[in-house]
Amino acid sequence: MRIGVGTKNPAKINALRQLIQEQFIDADIHSFDVPSGISAMPMSDLETRQGAVNRAKAVLERDETIDLGVGMEGGVSDIEGELYLCNWAAVADRSGHVISAGGARILLPDILADGVRAGHELGDLADDYAHEQSVHTRGGTIGILTEGRVTRTEMFLHILKLIEGMYAHQKGKADDEL
Numbered sequence: 001m002r003i004g005v006g007t008k009n010p011a012k013i014n015a016l017r018q019l020i021q022e023q024f025i026d027a028d029i030h031s032f033d034v035p036s037g038i039s040a041m042p043m044s045d046l047e048t049r050q051g052a053v054n055r056a057k058a059v060l061e062r063d064e065t066i067d068l069g070v071g072m073e074g075g076v077s078d079i080e081g082e083l084y085l086c087n088w089a090a091v092a093d094r095s096g097h098v099i100s101a102g103g104a105r106i107l108l109p110d111i112l113a114d115g116v117r118a119g120h121e122l123g124d125l126a127d128d129y130a131h132e133q134s135v136h137t138r139g140g141t142i143g144i145l146t147e148g149r150v151t152r153t154e155m156f157l158h159i160l161k162l163i164e165g166m167y168a169h170q171k172g173k174a175d176d177e178l
Ligand SMILES: O=P(O)(O)OP(=O)(O)OP(=O)(O)OC[C@H]1O[C@@H](n2cnc3c(O)ncnc32)[C@H](O)[C@@H]1O
Pocket: 006, 007, 008, 009, 012, 040, 041, 042, 072, 073, 074, 075, 085, 121, 122, 123, 124, 126, 135, 136, 137, 139, 140, 141, 142, 152
């Protein structure tokens, strides 16, 4: 099987690599720089999920040899005036079937939330906050805010496990009906 992932960000690609290893999936991974079709800094769960779905579908359009497209997107979600980091992933196949799932939410400190509301991208704000470079390609904001206990890769791995499990569950149900 050929799986395409809609990103060049190693923090995301590594999550897919780990899933394939852990679940003994016989697949090669190909990465594509595809548009998310939403704003650079998604401001809701709805928009963040849409980015993940758009990326998964865009991968299938980009390369006709790919069997499954995977999209992962990070954003923020406002709950009663507080901003939480949120993350979504989606998988799309050639039959038009799409499965999406969301991950953990973590409250952003005011300094990051205010910066996002002022129109800055979280990736840039997280670099300043942590005095590091390219946080978004490594442990991510979640890694900074949890002292590395949960990294961006682990967080996306968790979501990809949910989706892979749902895919297996739905396939099992469909086979039962045959
Ligand atoms: O190359 P891509 O795949 O686009 O990866 P990205 O790091 O830009 O990540 P997203 O586009 O999914 O995230 C949308 C924006 O939110 C920011 N972001 C989301 N989650 C983040 C995290 O955990 N750490 C740092 N920045 C994050 C990031 O800066 C982006 O500008």
